[in-house]
Amino acid sequence: MKIKRYKKVQKCMEFYTNNFGFRKPYQILVDGTFCFEALQNKINISDNIPRYLQSEIKFLTTSCVIIEMENLDRKVRGAVVILKKFAVHKCGHEKKAIPGSKCLLSMLGKANENHYIIATQDRDLENNVRLIPGVPLLYLHMKTPVLEHPSEISVLNAKKKLSGIGIAEKTALDQLKQANGVLEEEMNVRKKKKRRGPNPLSCKKKKTNTQQPSIRKKEGLPEKEKRKRKKLRISKHVKEELIKNTMQPSTN
Numbered sequence: 220m221k222i223k224r225y226k227k228v229q230k231c232m233e234f235y236t237n238n239f240g241f242r243k244p245y246q247i248l249v250d251g252t253f254c255f256e257a258l259q260n261k262i263n264i265s266d267n268i269p270r271y272l273q274s275e276i277k278f279l280t281t282s283c284v285i286i287e288m289e290n291l292d293r294k295v296r297g298a299v300v301i302l303k304k305f306a307v308h309k310c311g312h313e314k315k316a317i318p319g320s321k322c323l324l325s326m327l328g329k330a331n332e333n334h335y336i337i338a339t340q341d342r343d344l345e346n347n348v349r350l351i352p353g354v355p356l357l358y359l360h361m362k363t364p365v366l367e368h369p370s371e372i373s374v375l376n377a378k379k380k381l382s383g384i385g386i387a388e389k390t391a392l393d394q395l396k397q398a399n400g401v402l403e404e405e406m407n408v409r410k411k412k413k414r415r416g417p418n419p420l421s422c423k424k425k426k427t428n429t430q431q432p433s434i435r436k437k438e439g440l441p442e443k444e445k446r447k448r449k450k451l452r453i454s455k456h457v458k459e460e461l462i463k464n465t466m467q468p469s470t471n
């Protein structure tokens with residue numbers, strides 16, 4: 220198998236592992252059409268598929284699938300033989316068999332909770348499988364097994380799950396914090412920090428501001444200051460007069 224194909228399958232199964240809880244060994248629900256196609260192309264399912272998915276595989280089928288194939292033409296007898304090699308999963312239709320495709324769909328339910336991979340060549344079944352989130356679809360293209368890219372619904376569902384878990388976890392955490400009074404404390408700490416903490420950036424700015432005036436003083440101000448002082452200087456005789464005037468009331 221080419222490396223590109225190997226990586227593609229690996230990535231695909233990683234998607235189902237991460238988003239839908241798939242674990243090795245994978246379980247594959249096989250129908251009659253898949254076995255028939257494999258036989259036509261002389262493919263050994265038990266050898267080929269585990270190699271393709273790089274995993275040990277549990278091959279499963281149902282009594283409904285077997286009964287349906289047994290009732291078909293003699294040409295499919297070989298496929299029935301292959302089907303019977305697989306484990307027969309209880310499907311709940313033991314008393315009265317239903318069409319194979321309907322049986323497999325009932326095994327998937329609404330969310331494929333048992334993490335089955337569906338192996339089929341039945342186009343109608345494929346279309347129905349694509350509408351259920353989290354169901355890997357496996358089919359044969361001539362002699363080559365193909366694991367289909369996750370369906371639109373699977374991808375959407377995975378995205379929803381991710382965002383949903385994020386929100387749910389946050390609200391749960393907030394509720395827990397609120398119950399323990401941690402949330403209020405956190406809020407208070409935040410408020411206090413705002414009041415107390417001087418912004419380090421604003422401190423820096425102040426430093427540069429204080430430097431600038433000092434530079435100004437050195438360069439430009441001295442002359443003006445001197446002038447001001449000159450203007451305010453009081454001559455000696457006026458000073459003496461002022462002192463006399465202020466002293467007189469106190470002596471009397």
Ligand SMILES: [Zn+2]
Binds near residue numbers: 311322
């Ligand atoms: Zn059944």
